[in-house]
Amino acid sequence: MQVLIVDDSKLVLMALKGLLTDAGYDVISAGNGQEALELIRKHRCRMVISDWEMPIMTGIELCQAIRAEEFSGYIYFILLTSHGTLGEMIQGLSAGADDFIAKPYSPAEVLARLRGGERILSLETRDVAIFALAKLAESRDADTGAHLERVQHYCRTLSQQLATIPRYQNTIDAEFVRLIFQTSPLHDIGKVGMPDAILLKPGRLDPHEFEIMKSHTTIGASTLSAALDRFPGVSFLQMARDIAASHHERFDGTGYPLGLKGEDMPLCGRIIALADVYDALTSKRVYKQAFTHDSARSIILEGRGSHFDPDVVDAFLTREEQFLVIRRRFAEEEDAALRKANEALAVNETGANR
Secondary structure, rough: OOEEEEEHHHHHHHHHHHHHHHOEEEEEEEHHHHHHHHHHHHHHOOOOEEEEEOOOOHHHHHHHHHHOOOOOOOEEEEEEEEEOOOOHHHHHHHHHHEEEEEEEOOOHHHHHHHHHHHHHHHHHHHHHHHHHHHHHHHOOOOOOHHHHHHHHHHHHHOOOOOOOOOOOOOOHHHHHHHHHHHHHOOOOHHHHOOOOOOOOOOOOOHHHHHHHHHHHHHHHHHHHHHHHHHHOOOOOHHHHHHHHOOOOOOOOOOOOOOEEEEEHOOOOHHHHHHHHHHHHHHHHEEOOOOHHHHHHHHHHHHHHOOOOOOHHHHHHHOHHHHHHHHHHHHHHEEEEEEEEHHHHHHHHHHHHHH
């Protein structure tokens, strides 16, 4: 594990570097926040220990800059502070810090807090494994692009907005938001059980084929229920099962597979139902062109109270600018990936013709 130490004191840098190197960590160091940001961009380290009071950029400002930049992997941030008052701790946590070490520090405390950070980061490793499993299921259908990534971000955005409504404040907390972001990619995991003739059909399904396709909800839910039987009480498996089972239910009870109505639908299912439909509407498929955002918005509004939970629709309307940002972001990434693939293909063809 690589750790970045940031402090304007060379003595502190030397002491911490020696301690962490002896403990088996790969250590890099910076004398100020700007230098630290450049090192993070270059090395992609996952843990930072930063002094609070530094010239050029304080530890708080460095932490805020890291959180604003949204690096691909989560960076665990520990602040070194000489005071450690309650006010400072609140200020640090609000800026995105994960932990504190008070000066003068003990070597045992520093190592214990780093091990705690490693445990937190290991959860993200599990998230990556879950996402890889979902991507494996999705890879059978080359027409979906960055569908999983977009749905993840749409679900998180909707959940964060719903959390501002008083009646959801005891239901949607930070853990709920984290879990729905983590588990939403598994909504179509049951498609691994679909025949290629149906899953890859370049057109609309006939009624018989659609009945078979509908079973992906129960296949996915059964698979995740089997995992839950083996590991009971695991919250991400519980939500993943509910999402797989209910993401095609409708608020008026006319969905499938169980025809659940209203709040009988799990809240996570009501959230992903809208996110999944919005992405399907605004994405190009072999059998249709992509709808504009405004057209998709109109269709979702028409479904308020019938297809979709009215509260979730209202959350979408409040956060629709963020939906547009997410959509544009992944469209740009897909375009860049396509350009790279075409360039690589052109190079290969040129080499083959020599």
